[in-house]
Each structure stands twice: as C-alpha cells, then as structure tokens.
Amino acid sequence: MIRQERMQIVRHKQLAENIFELTCIGQLVSEMKEPGQFVHVRVSDSYEPLLRRPISIASIDRETLEFTMIYRADGRGTTLLSRKQVGEELDVLGPLGHGFPLHHDEKGSTVLLVGGGIGVPPLYELSKRLNENGIQTIHVLGFLTESVVFYEEKFRALGETIVCTIDGSRGTKGFVTDAIEVLPANFQTYYACGPTPMLRALQHQMPTIPGFLSFEERMGCGIGACFACVCKTESLPDKEYVKICSDGPVFPAGVISL
Amino acid sequence: MIRQERMQIVRHKQLAENIFELTCIGQLVSEMKEPGQFVHVRVSDSYEPLLRRPISIASIDRETLEFTMIYRADGRGTTLLSRKQVGEELDVLGPLGHGFPLHHDEKGSTVLLVGGGIGVPPLYELSKRLNENGIQTIHVLGFLTESVVFYEEKFRALGETIVCTIDGSRGTKGFVTDAIEVLPANFQTYYACGPTPMLRALQHQMPTIPGFLSFEERMGCGIGACFACVCKTESLPDKEYVKICSDGPVFPAGVISL
Amino acid sequence: MNRLSVSLPGLELKNPIMPASGCFGFGREYANLYDLSLLGSIMIKATTFETRLGNPTPRVAETSSGMLNAIGLQNPGLQKVLTEELPFLAQYDIPIIANVAGTLTEDYVEVAKHISAAPNVHALELNISCPNVKCGGITFGTDPVVAAELTAAVKEVSSVPVYVKLSPNVTDITTIAKAVEEAGADGITMINTLLGMRVDERTGKPVLANKTGGLSGPSVKPVAIRMVYEVRQAVSIPIIGMGGVASTQDVIDFMSVGADAVAVGTANFVDPFICPTIIEELPDYLDALGVAHISELVGRAHR
Amino acid sequence: MNRLSVSLPGLELKNPIMPASGCFGFGREYANLYDLSLLGSIMIKATTFETRLGNPTPRVAETSSGMLNAIGLQNPGLQKVLTEELPFLAQYDIPIIANVAGTLTEDYVEVAKHISAAPNVHALELNISCPNVKCGGITFGTDPVVAAELTAAVKEVSSVPVYVKLSPNVTDITTIAKAVEEAGADGITMINTLLGMRVDERTGKPVLANKTGGLSGPSVKPVAIRMVYEVRQAVSIPIIGMGGVASTQDVIDFMSVGADAVAVGTANFVDPFICPTIIEELPDYLDALGVAHISELVGRAHR
Numbered sequence A, B: 001m002i003r004q005e006r007m008q009i010v011r012h013k014q015l016a017e018n019i020f021e022l023t024c025i026g027q028l029v030s031e032m033k034e035p036g037q038f039v040h041v042r043v044s045d046s047y048e049p050l051l052r053r054p055i056s057i058a059s060i061d062r063e064t065l066e067f068t069m070i071y072r073a074d075g076r077g078t079t080l081l082s083r084k085q086v087g088e089e090l091d092v093l094g095p096l097g098h099g100f101p102l103h104h105d106e107k108g109s110t111v112l113l114v115g116g117g118i119g120v121p122p123l124y125e126l127s128k129r130l131n132e133n134g135i136q137t138i139h140v141l142g143f144l145t146e147s148v149v150f151y152e153e154k155f156r157a158l159g160e161t162i163v164c165t166i167d168g169s170r171g172t173k174g175f176v177t178d179a180i181e182v183l184p185a186n187f188q189t190y191y192a193c194g195p196t197p198m199l200r201a202l203q204h205q206m207p208t209i210p211g212f213l214s215f216e217e218r219m220g221c222g223i224g225a226c227f228a229c230v231c232k233t234e235s236l237p238d239k240e241y242v243k244i245c246s247d248g249p250v251f252p253a254g255v256i257s258l
Numbered sequence C, D: 001m002n003r004l005s006v007s008l009p010g011l012e013l014k015n016p017i018m019p020a021s022g023c024f025g026f027g028r029e030y031a032n033l034y035d036l037s038l039l040g041s042i043m044i045k046a047t048t049f050e051t052r053l054g055n056p057t058p059r060v061a062e063t064s065s066g067m068l069n070a071i072g073l074q075n076p077g078l079q080k081v082l083t084e085e086l087p088f089l090a091q092y093d094i095p096i097i098a099n100v101a102g103t104l105t106e107d108y109v110e111v112a113k114h115i116s117a118a119p120n121v122h123a124l125e126l127n128i129s130c131p132n133v134k135c136g137g138i139t140f141g142t143d144p145v146v147a148a149e150l151t152a153a154v155k156e157v158s159s160v161p162v163y164v165k166l167s168p169n170v171t172d173i174t175t176i177a178k179a180v181e182e183a184g185a186d187g188i189t190m191i192n193t194l195l196g197m198r199v200d201e202r203t204g205k206p207v208l209a210n211k212t213g214g215l216s217g218p219s220v221k222p223v224a225i226r227m228v229y230e231v232r233q234a235v236s237i238p239i240i241g242m243g244g245v246a247s248t249q250d251v252i253d254f255m256s257v258g259a260d261a262v263a264v265g266t267a268n269f270v271d272p273f274i275c276p277t278i279i280e281e282l283p284d285y286l287d288a289l290g291v292a293h294i295s296e297l298v299g300r301a302h303r
C-alpha cells in the first residue's frame, strides 16, 4: 500500500562528488517489497520547489524499518535535500511503482545487473535479494568519472563487479556496453537502470537475452493520475502507452519504444 | 551607510508567547547609529516567501558587533525566522531609515516612552541611550495579555515602567492611553512606537507635548525606491507624502495624517 | 446541520471541495489512498470522443511555486469512460462532474450527449480552455461568440446542468463569462491554466515537448482570485473556483471573492491527501471566523 | 572585446542588464549602494505630466514567489524629473530609458516631447500597460488600434527611439506587438505585471487599497518567457525582456527565447545588489555555455 509519512532521517552522508546516501526510518518501510520501486520525496514544506522528487529505493531493512536512497545533488530540489540534517523529518510518499521481478530466474543461474550513474542505486537492493535467492549476480556499473563512483565495494561483496568510467579514470574506460562486449556471455537475464541512451544501447546489444529495464521520466503525481510520465509501447496489444510511475518504472526489454 | 550582510545568528530565544529575541553578529552593526532604525531581513533563500521583513533594531552593541531584534512569529515569514538556529546565517539589509532623535531633550529632563506590542522593542535601545545622556525615562508598555509581555524587567532597570494589558491579566488594565491619563504630567517629550490606532490616540491625548512617533507600513524595497510605504503628510510644506522606510519610520507628532 | 454542504445546479455537495479535472485521473489512484466518498465531487479528466494519446514527453516542468503541463488531453475516449471509469466511480457516494473536450463543436456535443446520460454524472464541465491542444480548446475559450455558441449547442443535448470552464488567457474574462451565461450555462468553473514556457538551462530550448504548457499551482492564485472576483460581479450563476489552491485558507479566500465551491488541482501532486485534509480542517476555520455555515463566506469580499 | 555589450536603437549598452521601471525609483537610493555606471541602463519610474500621488496604502502584498503592487504611478511629475532626477543621473555613464505614462494621448505626447530632449535620455519606454491606474494605461495596452495610434503620436514628437511596454493581460500579445511595430515602435519591452488580487485572511476583503494590483516576481516568469518567445516570432524589432528575473540563469533564459536585453524588477527589493551581481556572473555563464559574446544566445530557442 502507498503511504505518505513524515519519516525521520537517521543517517545522511556524502558518498562521492555530489552523491549522497540518505537513510530514513518509519512505518512506510514495512510496505516496501520489490527492489526497483521508488519514493516521491518532498524536499521543502514551502511551495518552492513545489513538486516531489522521485528517488529509487536503494536498500530496505524491514527489521529496523529503515531504507536508504542514493541521489545526486544537482538541481534545486536535490540540493535542498542534501542540506537536510539527521533528526529532521522528510515527507515521503511510497513505495511507488513496480520493481524488478525476483522470480524470473532460477536458483543457481547467473544474471547481469547494469547500472549507469544514479541508475546504480536500485540495483543494490535487487542484487542483495537475488543473491539471497541463490542467484549469482555480475555487476557492470558505469560512471562518468572516478569522483562520482560509489558503492563499488558493496557490489563487489555481492558478486563480480566491473566498474567503468567514460574517461577511464577508474576501472575500464568506456561505456557499460563496452564492458559487456568483453564479458563471457554466461548470464541468463539482464537487469538495468540508467539513462535512456544506455537502456537503448543495452536493448540493442542483447536483443535475444531477456532483460528488465527501469525508466525515468519527469513526473507530476507519481501515482498514475496525471499522465505526465507516459511512454509509448512497442508490443503491448491492449495499451498504446504506459505510465512510468505506476505501470513501471521497470518494464521487460522491448516493451517501451526506445 | 546601508549594507547587506549575511550575519551570523549568535543567540535566539523565545521571550513570550510567539515572541522571539534574535541576536546577530557582523560588521553591519558598526553602521547602526540611531535607535528606532530597522533592518530588512530575508527569512529564506527561496522565492517563497519572496520579500524581506522589516524588523526594528531593539539593541545595539557596537563593541561586540552584535545587535538584537525582537519579533512576533505570526505570519509565514516570521514563523520561518523563528526556526533559524544559532550558527546559521541571516541575510540582513540595514540599518534603514531614520530613528528617534537623541538630542531633543536636555540632560536632566524626563521623557515618556510608549510602546505597544511589537512596537516596544526599538524603545529599549532608545531608553538606554537617553539614560546614558542623563535623561530620565518613564516607560508605558501596552500588551494584549500577560502571555505576550516581554522585557518588563529590562525597562524597569532603566526607569519607571508601567505595563498595561488590555485584559488586565498583567499590570494595569486597559490601553496605554488609560495609563498615561493617570500619570503625573512631568515629562517634556514623548516617544512612541506601536500600532497606528495607538499612535493616533497618543497624538490626540497629548496635542501640546512634543512627540516622536514610529510608523509601520507594508514595504517593498525598504530603501525608498518603490513608493510602497508612503504616507500623506499634514504639515510638511514641500512634501505631500513621505516614505516610511527612508524618510521615517520616526516622524515628529503631527507630520503624518492620522 | 452540515456546515459544509453546498447546493449547486445538479450538485448536492456534502462539502465544496473537489479535485480539479486532470489532476485526479478518474479517481482510481486516489481511491487507493482514501475513501473518495469524503469528497464533495470529482471533476474527472477531460473526455473526448475518441481515445487521445496526448502530447510527447516531457509533459511537465516545474516553475517557481508552480508547474507547467502539456498533457494534451490524453484520455481513453468516451466509450471506455462510460463503460469502465464512470461505473468504477459509481461505488462512491458522490456526484461526478464530467469534463468534456473536443476539437469541433460536434465532438463536444457528442460527448456531452452520452456522458450526461451516465447515472452518476450530475453536471458537465465544458473545457473550452485547454491551452495544450492544437485546435479547438483554447480558441473556444477566447472568443465570446464562439464560446456562447458551443455552450448553447451542448446545453441542448445535455441532460444535466452545464458548467463552462474559462480560460485566464484573455483580455477580459467577464465578457466570456457573460456570453456563456446568456447562452444558458448553469455555472462557471475557473480558472484553467495560464499559458507559459520554460527553457532548458543548457540548450535554451523549451523543456516541454509541446513547447508551451499550462501554468498552475500557488503562483497563479493571485490571478485566479482576481478573475473570480471580477466574474462574480459580472454574472449571477454559481462559480466553482480554482487555481493554486493548496490549503484550507486558500479555499476560504476563493469563497470570499465569490466562489460557491472550490477545486484543487496541482496540490494533489504535492500532497495526495490535500482534499480530505482541507475538508477536515474547514470546520475549525469556520469557528475561528465565527461563521456557522460555509456559505456565509461566499462573496464577503464584495460586501 | 566586451562580451556583454549590446547595441539597440538609441542604446549602446555595456551590458544587457537594467533595472525595470518602478523598481529602482530614479536611481538615487541604489546609488548609495553601488556605482550605477556598472549598469547597462536604467528604466526610470513612470513619469507623467503632472505630479501624481498614486494610490492609497497598502500598496503591496506578497504572494507565492511573487508580489502584487498598486503604486498607481506616483511620481514627482515631468518638471521635477527634468530638473532634479535626470540631472542627478547624468553623473553616471549610462543611457537612461524614460518610462512615459499618462491618461490621455496628449499627456503621453507632452511628456515624450520634453523628456526625450533631455541629454541623457536615449530612449523612451511607452507605458501602455500599467494595470494600476483607472483610465488610460491599461486600455491603451489591450487594444491594438489604440496602442498603434499612441505609438505613432509619440514617435512623431520623440527625439529618441521609442520602445513600447506591453501588457500580458491580453488574449494575444502578438497582435499588439505587431500593431506597435507597424506604427513605428523601435523596440518592445515586456512584460508589465499580470493583474491579480489577494484577500485578507480574516476579513476576506482585498489587501490592497486599490483592490487589484500587478503581479510580478519569479511566479510570472513562465508567462513572460512564453510571451517573449511568441513576440520574437511575430516582430523584428528588438525586445527588452522582463518578468521574474532574479538570477543570472533567468537572464540567459530570457535571451534564449529572444530578448536582446533584460530588465530586473522585483528582485531588486529582495537583493538590492542583484543587477551588479548578475553583470559580474554573466561572463562565467558564457564560458560554461561556450559562448564568446552574449548576443550569440539571443533567440537560440528558435533555432
């Protein structure tokens, strides 16, 4: 069930250049089920900025009722978010949308997780859960440059992890697709989150491998009511469009026109 | 000279119901000369609320470069102001306007200071300075009710102090004019700050005694450029109107049409 | 006594609060969050005769205390609204206001005829003011003669009262208001969005795929308040006011200048519980103002 | 090379930044804060033939990300502006744009004739769009024929180029823009304020003594950007853009949609140093955009 809650900030720290990790506690966490869902965060009680910001759930601890987001402080809203102090309250609406499927692959199989920039965070909870289910994960994480790399060790603890940067300042040089090119193709499925050009390239690169892609679009309501975040579909016979916020953000590869 | 400075908040405490005392430190204080001047405060870096808030200077310490304001957290802007923490910066423009004259009365004379509600604060610096100059001050301070009374002891330390509340919950019951009615008329001049109806009543009550009144009006710029805060004058031959922010806020009794 | 009840042509409202068209879909999403029967009414998303896919994305952009949208009337079309959406809403004890849109007069007439026959549709809202569609829509809303003709045509076929939704993008909104009143409108809803644009910081190009979009949210409230104030003096039919409502105080303000009921749009995105929260808070506000029934506040700015 | 210099009819500007009329008086107050020669120009407060006392107070009211004003063209009158204000400004090395207002065409013509002869007045800004005066002002700005006639009459007597300031309170701003261009306007300045209202929370009555006022500040920027974008496509004379500018980015945005220079109004009240701050920051912004001269940004939204 979707809830709105003024959650309490219990940890807030900078991970990399402009990249922050924010942990909140509250009942809302008990509703969080699927990795890949997101929350819609109000960064200010004022009308400026007005709209909520969609941020992926990066990890969930249902025992302590804590969850973590990782975000880039870039525009006005996320910069304000980055100034919030531990102990302050945060108005969170969530969990929203449909995440990655957890039962697509069988125990013992190997899957590929591909993240680009601030698309990396939701893959962390996904990887944890897949590994819990006995599925091996290979992680390919693409970043712009060394200074914005985060969670490398955390992913390494869960499985093979290849970091690549566009300028080569860390890991292999190039795009995630370059790294995948040289990867032994022993994975059954791929799961990806990142900028649309990356998703497009992946779908093009792996046309025959089942994939699940998490999309981004500018949002209004975040719950499916305003038609702000629609995407045209390729293949759904009954639906010419889907809403990223409520039908997604995760869709099987091939569904969304790219 | 008028300056704009991001001053540091060094003390901030609640004095009475919704009444706060805020002390800032900064170079700007060295420009503060006359009691009765005010500052124009930006309560948020956002555009909402947009405009600055005019607040009187309640006391000045040019040695420590600290000054104090006392304000009522009432509307949106002052409520936000009340949430500011010690150590935070505050965008202050000032000192603005012309305050009370310090050399109108001779050493040894007795004067009356009349404040109403949040009109009381500027009289505190005034009283200190007059007393420093060897002038005796009688203070009549009017408040709505006991819970919003502040600075009673501070004024008492400077001279005779009569507090009155409209509901009689503290001091004498009634308006400041009721208290003045029963006062021995041994003062040469009166100095007043408070709501316009109070100023009008005072001017009416003491038509033959010289007085100086501090006015309030909604402001835009606070420095005389926008013509938001004008008042019609009664008696200035060359000026049909004055600007509260730059010509005032203090005017001799009789100047402003009341 | 229900201190909040409001009686308008076709509409017996428990309270004067309703979500504005396009900001609440057909209610399904908010029905997951609270009981829709709490609301006075719901103004459903604009319905056109055929299915509409709307504009390309991005469709929204944030502005200072507001947002721009260029959804472009995306909706499943009359048939689906009649067979799927309205029946879903029938389970809630509220009258529905159906927002009707189109390109040509015939489109409006066709939709109005059928949708007004749905049992839970108690009023129509003629959307002659959507700034995000190429033809129709906005032009109807800026020319008093065309607006009046459309109103008359729809009145003829509608089996429920017809409210006309006015555009703020006009030189004199009272002319349009008077024209639709004379043409038989039972009420006015106002305002739709102000036409605006935002450009990308880096490229300087419009952020919205549609280039321009409709401005809504708290930033437009002063314009909406002024227009309701003006129209209240120009016509005698009821007004449902909207534009930037985000708090209980905003509702009081709209009623003060002459709105008989108030719709909440953009604020639903910021606080999805805003409508029930306002409804809950209203009685305390009435107490503070010393008012027994909310209708006493209507038009007090003019007294 | 001066990367910020802009050449407009009558105006050789060091940079395209100037305070908007009514938000800077006649410069005296800001002259206490910084050297006015830093500015591209100054648009002085509206000047009328006779002294004007303006509207009763309250004259301003805050709104979400904006403010309403109803000053009512208070100014000392043509004579004093000629003998006291303009000579004061002559000590600064900047061309002045004189904002001209009136009630009848003759008033405008009279003021234009004399004020355009002042040595430091390099252009006129015809204020046909002030929403806060009873007659004249706003009506000139909403009727293309009247606007054109006034423009032609003023052009005839003015010894400097004439810019016409447009009102946003119209159905189609391009019609007015085209009309004044055809009538001989040398440039357009836009936008003046949007007509709005705020009511008192307790009484429900208008806060401003004048009841309605002009909305300005960041909340109106999307409307202003859209209108400059539209007018840029409709006319070929230069545009000085304004409406909600409060940052260097805002200046870039206005130039992107087609403004040749940009005026800053309300933001001067929020940050009295905003104009020199923007001028100082602009070169860094040009660097970040990889642009050698600011004029390269003009109209890039249309390319």
Ligand SMILES: Cc1cc2nc3c(=O)[nH]c(=O)nc-3n(C[C@H](O)[C@H](O)[C@H](O)COP(=O)(O)OP(=O)(O)OC[C@H]3O[C@@H](n4cnc5c(N)ncnc54)[C@H](O)[C@@H]3O)c2cc1C
Pocket (backbone or CB within 6 Å): A038, A049, A051, A052, A053, A054, A055, A056, A057, A069, A070, A071, A072, A073, A074, A075, A076, A077, A078, A079, A118, A119, A121, A122, A215, A216, A217, A218, A219, A249, C061, C062
């Ligand atoms: C489902 C989903 C999950 C996301 N998860 C994350 C995450 O885990 N970490 C993270 O750092 N970012 C994430 N994003 C992107 C994040 O929402 C934007 O970076 C953020 O909204 C930008 O806000 P701002 O205040 O910094 O920027 P501003 O420029 O102030 O934003 C202005 C407006 O544009 C919208 N906007 C701007 N950029 C984007 C974008 N890329 N996608 C959607 N809306 C945008 C904002 O929400 C706001 O309404 C996610 C986006 C979506 C849709």
Ligand SMILES: Cc1cc2nc3c(=O)[nH]c(=O)nc-3n(C[C@H](O)[C@H](O)[C@H](O)COP(=O)(O)OP(=O)(O)OC[C@H]3O[C@@H](n4cnc5c(N)ncnc54)[C@H](O)[C@@H]3O)c2cc1C
Pocket (backbone or CB within 6 Å): B038, B051, B052, B053, B054, B055, B056, B057, B069, B070, B071, B072, B073, B074, B075, B076, B077, B078, B079, B118, B119, B121, B122, B215, B216, B217, B218, B219, B249, D061, D062
């Ligand atoms: C010269 C001067 C000195 C002042 N000194 C003090 C002081 O020492 N302590 C104190 O508590 N108050 C003082 N005030 C009043 C104070 O400025 C207002 O109470 C305050 O601006 C209200 O802001 P808000 O955010 O609480 O209210 P809001 O309702 O959010 O204010 C909205 C707008 O109205 C203006 N406004 C509202 N009330 C007033 C008012 N009474 N006078 C002027 N503008 C108003 C605000 O500045 C703002 O622009 C003074 C006012 C003036 C003009």
Ligand SMILES: Cc1cc2nc3c(=O)[nH]c(=O)nc-3n(C[C@H](O)[C@H](O)[C@H](O)COP(=O)(O)O)c2cc1C
Pocket (backbone or CB within 6 Å): A220, A226, C020, C021, C022, C023, C045, C046, C069, C071, C073, C099, C127, C130, C165, C191, C192, C193, C215, C216, C217, C218, C220, C242, C243, C244, C245, C263, C264, C265, C266, C267
């Ligand atoms: C995303 C969005 C979609 C809208 N769709 C419609 C619509 O379909 N029909 C209509 O009449 N108005 C539509 N509107 C306008 C609103 O109903 C309302 O008139 C306007 O937004 C002003 O109110 P607000 O400031 O409370 O949002 C839409 C507004 C938004 C923000």
Ligand SMILES: Cc1cc2nc3c(=O)[nH]c(=O)nc-3n(C[C@H](O)[C@H](O)[C@H](O)COP(=O)(O)O)c2cc1C
Pocket (backbone or CB within 6 Å): B220, B226, D020, D021, D022, D023, D045, D046, D069, D071, D073, D099, D127, D130, D165, D191, D192, D193, D215, D216, D217, D218, D220, D242, D243, D244, D245, D263, D264, D265, D266, D267
């Ligand atoms: C207090 C105030 C006074 C104004 N006076 C005038 C005026 O005298 N003449 C004029 O043409 N515009 C006047 N304007 C309008 C501004 O010049 C400008 O067009 C408008 O405020 C939009 O810009 P902004 O959002 O940057 O303030 C005034 C605006 C304000 C806020």
Ligand code: FES
Pocket (backbone or CB within 6 Å): A218, A219, A220, A221, A222, A223, A224, A225, A226, A227, A228, A229, A230, A243, A244, A245, A246
């Ligand atoms: S954001 Fe409103 S439908 Fe997706």
Ligand code: FES
Pocket (backbone or CB within 6 Å): B218, B219, B220, B221, B222, B223, B224, B225, B226, B227, B228, B229, B230, B243, B244, B245, B246
């Ligand atoms: S507040 Fe602008 S002139 Fe006084």
